Amino acid sequence: xxxxxxxxxxxxxxxSGSALLIGLMNLATVGxxxxxxxxxxxxxxxxxxxxxxxxxxxxxxENSDELEDGKLLYPTINSVYIVDVPREEGYKRGYVYSxxxxxxxxxVDLLISIKEAKIDEIYVVKNTESYGQTLEDxxxxxxxxxxxxxxxxxxxxxxxxxxxxxxxxxDAMRHYTxxxxxxxx
Numbered sequence: 001x002x003x004x005x006x007x008x009x010x011x012x013x014x015x016s017g018s019a020l021l022i023g024l025m026n027l028a029t030v031g032x033x034x035x036x037x038x039x040x041x042x043x044x045x046x047x048x049x050x051x052x053x054x055x056x057x058x059x060x061x062e063n064s065d066e067l068e069d070g071k072l073l074y075p076t077i078n079s080v081y082i083v084d085v086p087r088e089e090g091y092k093r094g095y096v097y098s099x100x101x102x103x104x105x106x107x108v109d110l111l112i113s114i115k116e117a118k119i120d121e122i123y124v125v126k127n128t129e130s131y132g133q134t135l136e137d138x139x140x141x142x143x144x145x146x147x148x149x150x151x152x153x154x155x156x157x158x159x160x161x162x163x164x165x166x167x168x169x170x171d172a173m174r175h176y177t178x179x180x181x182x183x184x185x
Contacts, residue, residue: 037109037125041098044111044123045081049094055083074171076101076164082180095180097172098125101164105130108164112172117181119143119151119169131158139165 045055058080076099083094097112106128113120122140129135135158142148142156151169154162 040125041081041111044125045083045096047123048096048111048113048121049083049085052083052085052094055081055096057081074175076168076171077175080175093180095176097168097175099168099172100126101168103160103164105160106132108132108135108161108168110165110168112169114172114176117176119173122165122169127161129158129161131161134158135161135165 045052059078077097078100079098081096081098083096084091085094095114097114098109099112100107100109102108107126108124108129109126111123111125113123121144124136124140127136134156138156139148139154139158139162143151151166154166156162
């Protein structure tokens with residue numbers, strides 16, 4: 001009986017030590033991971049608008065006005081960046097949506113730029129889809145490069161990932177249309 005108790009205590013010590021190390025590593029890296037994501041978002045906005053002057057940022061999920069019957073109207077939108085771009089006649093306004101969606105194959109976080117009342121470009125912040133590279137090569141990059149004209153064409157070899165990308169783009173376009181389209185570009 002003493003032998004079993006010794007083995008149990010040894011295993012319990014190893015397990016608790018491992019859990020402690022994992023917790024400490026998470027604590028040590030959580031700030032760096034958040035900073036990397038924020039830098040990736042800033043780089044994406046700079047890619048869409050290299051001549052940006054100023055941008056405002058709004059958190060969507062905390063905005064109670066975006067709720068209807070207790071549900072979010074735009075469930076994939078995390079935040080909206082409104083960018084003022086200098087022009088000769090003053091400035092032009094641009095809109096960048098930070099979105100996130102997941103399915104059983106992974107998660108996709110995007111930045112979606114809307115210019116002239118249409119989705120101009122999509123930038124991948126995070127992609128953990130099992131067919132992630134296929135999704136980027138055969139869907140997102142083709143759209144960004146003008147080879148794919150309609151985001152409804154989700155048959156790209158990563159169909160489930162393309163569907164959540166389309167869902168994010170639809171949410172961004174619907175929010176833009178309902179809130180900013182009347183302001184003009």
